[in-house]
Amino acid sequence: MPELPEVETTRRGIAPHLLGQAIRSAVVRQSQLRWPVPxxxxxxxxxxxxxxxxxxxxxLIRFAHGTLIVHLxxxxxxxxxxxxxxxxxxxxxxxxxxDSCLRLHDPRRFGALLWAESDPLNHPRLRxxxxxxxxxxxxxxxxxxxxxxxxxxxxxxxMDGKVVVGVGNIYxxxxxxxxxxxxxxxxxxxxxxxxxxLANEVKTVLTYAIERxxxxxxxxVSESGQPGYFAQELFVYGRAGQPCxxxxxxxxxxxxxxxxxxYCPNCQH
DNA sequence: ACAGTAACCTGTTTGC
DNA sequence: TGCAAACAGGTTACTG
Numbered sequence: 278m279p280e281l282p283e284v285e286t287t288r289r290g291i292a293p294h295l296l297g298q299a300i301r302s303a304v305v306r307q308s309q310l311r312w313p314v315p316x317x318x319x320x321x322x323x324x325x326x327x328x329x330x331x332x333x334x335x336x337l338i339r340f341a342h343g344t345l346i347v348h349l350x351x352x353x354x355x356x357x358x359x360x361x362x363x364x365x366x367x368x369x370x371x372x373x374x375x376d377s378c379l380r381l382h383d384p385r386r387f388g389a390l391l392w393a394e395s396d397p398l399n400h401p402r403l404r405x406x407x408x409x410x411x412x413x414x415x416x417x418x419x420x421x422x423x424x425x426x427x428x429x430x431x432x433x434x435x436m437d438g439k440v441v442v443g444v445g446n447i448y449x450x451x452x453x454x455x456x457x458x459x460x461x462x463x464x465x466x467x468x469x470x471x472x473x474x475l476a477n478e479v480k481t482v483l484t485y486a487i488e489r490x491x492x493x494x495x496x497x498v499s500e501s502g503q504p505g506y507f508a509q510e511l512f513v514y515g516r517a518g519q520p521c522x523x524x525x526x527x528x529x530x531x532x533x534x535x536x537x538x539x540y541c542p543n544c545q546h
Numbered sequence: 547a548c549a550g551t552a553a554c555c556t557g558t559t560t561g562c
Numbered sequence: 563t564g565c566a567a568a569c570a571g572g573t574t575a576c577t578g
Contacts, residue, residue, distance in 0.1 A: 279572095280572090283571080311572095349572090350555095351570070385555050385557080385570090385572095386554080386555055387571095387572060387573075426548095428549075429550095433550095438572090446570090534549090534551090537569080537570085
């Protein structure tokens with residue numbers, strides 16, 4: 278899926294179209310996503326959107342009587358379209374407003390729609406999540422405490438949502454390059470100073486990617502259908518075999534925690 | 547508690 | 563050219 282910058286780009290894009298608007302009806306064409314989709318038409322008809330927020334990679338669409346929690350999985354996208362736009366394959370869910378439509382498209386169906394009657398942050402799927410990477414709760418001292426005694430590769434630690442949310446394969450890969458840390462290094466064998474550097478690079482790369490509207494990926498388009506512009510600025514992700522932009526050494530990849538992990542064997546230790 | 551792996555599902559790319 | 567294998571942004575659940 279979209280990682281945090283793509284989710285935040287989506288949230289910012291759809292929010293102004295939804296705020297204060299009443300839902301006329303909802304259509305569920307495919308209810309088998311990651312978990313069964315709730316009966317949205319019954320839950321949402323006539324209800325007004327009060328806020329559109331984000332926690333981790335979940336988008337929270339708040340109403341007076343509860344919150345619709347949206348996760349885009351690996352291949353999901355949310356777009357605001359004119360009412361009556363033709364339905365494509367994998368257009369699973371529509372929320373219909375007076376003259377527009379919020380549409381969930383998700384070929385792989387790893388996405389999810391959940392309903393929370395009370396505080397969505399207490400929903401079982403959100404309750405145990407770690408801090409937001411761009412908050413003050415995530416810093417070098419926090420990362421040092423999280424890494425203490427852990428033999429797990431640092432890349433896997435960064436991608437563990439109980440440690441910190443929103444850091445997926447692309448941005449974990451990029452932050453580790455920028456911090457000069459080998460993705461497979463055991464977490465406990467990295468100095469506090471280097472972990473501090475890493476925490477800062479996570480913030481930097483995510484902040485910059487959000488400014489640029491996310492990374493261009495095969496299936497990702499923002500709510501307006503425009504691709505992001507971060508892809509051309511990636512240092513190592515997706516660049517296996519190509520020269521390192523810093524030293525010229527060929528970028529390598531290896532599997533870490535079942536995910537392809539690109540790194541520069543000269544710049545990262 | 548921790549670390550590693552399989553699983554969910556479909557589309558696209560790669561390799562023979 | 564054709565077909566099958568490998569691979570893709572994420573997260574949960576199971577194993578030892």
